[in-house]
Amino acid sequence: xxxxxxxxxxxxxxxxNGQFTTPVTAAQVQTGQxxxxxxxxxxxxxxxxxxxxxxxxxxxxxxTTGAGxxxxxIPGATAAGTVxxxxxxxxxxxxxxxxxxLAAGGITISWV
Numbered sequence: 637x638x639x640x641x642x643x644x645x646x647x648x649x650x651x652x653n654g655q656f657t658t659p660v661t662a663a664q665v666q667t668g669q670x671x672x673x674x675x676x677x678x679x680x681x682x683x684x685x686x687x688x689x690x691x692x693x694x695x696x697x698x699x700t701t702g703a704g705x706x707x708x709x710i711p712g713a714t715a716a717g718t719v720x721x722x723x724x725x726x727x728x729x730x731x732x733x734x735x736x737x738l739a740a741g742g743i744t745i746s747w748v
Contacts, residue, residue, distance in 0.1 A: 659684070659744045660732055665693055668734035671745050673699045676726050678707050680746040683718040687711075687741030694733040695745075697726045702733025710743065 658671050662685060678695060687693065687710065695708030707724035714720075730747055 655748045657744050657746050659742070661742050662740050665732055665735045665740035665743065666737060668702050669732045670699060671695075671730040671732060672726065672747055673729045675728065676730060677748045678722045678724045678726055678730050678745070679748060680722065681708065681710060681720045682744040682746070683710070683714050683716050683720075683741060684744055685742035686716045687714045687739070689713075689735060689737035689739040689741070691735055691737055691740075693735050693740055693743065695722075696731045696733055697724075697728050698731045699729035700731070702731060704728070714741070716741070 660669050660671070690712040692712050693710040694702065694706055696702055696704045697707045698704040707726055707730070708722045710720060730745070732745070
């Protein structure tokens with residue numbers, strides 16, 4: 637007999653550990669970068685290069701531009717090695733919005 641766990645029926649939150657990762661360089665953060673062009677979940681973000689820009693890095697539920705529903709926000713001046721756990725659903729896709737600063741740092745995004 638197979639039992640399926642259905643979080644909505646028992647009041648638990650669905651958590652995704654992330655099956656895929658996408659590295660995003662500072663230059664890609666500066667111009668904006670599509671991570672996933674379909675529905676999914678933003679799981680975690682690893683800061684790989686310290687973000688020295690005062691401006692935050694914003695992650696959107698969108699596929700083409702840095703607009704729409706915000707599903708992730710990485711504060712400016714976040715140290716390398718920091719892991720931020722988002723666990724946010726994305727109805728349309730996952731897009732890292734343009735930071736307009738070369739000091740934005742690098743990140744690796746975990747998603748499903």
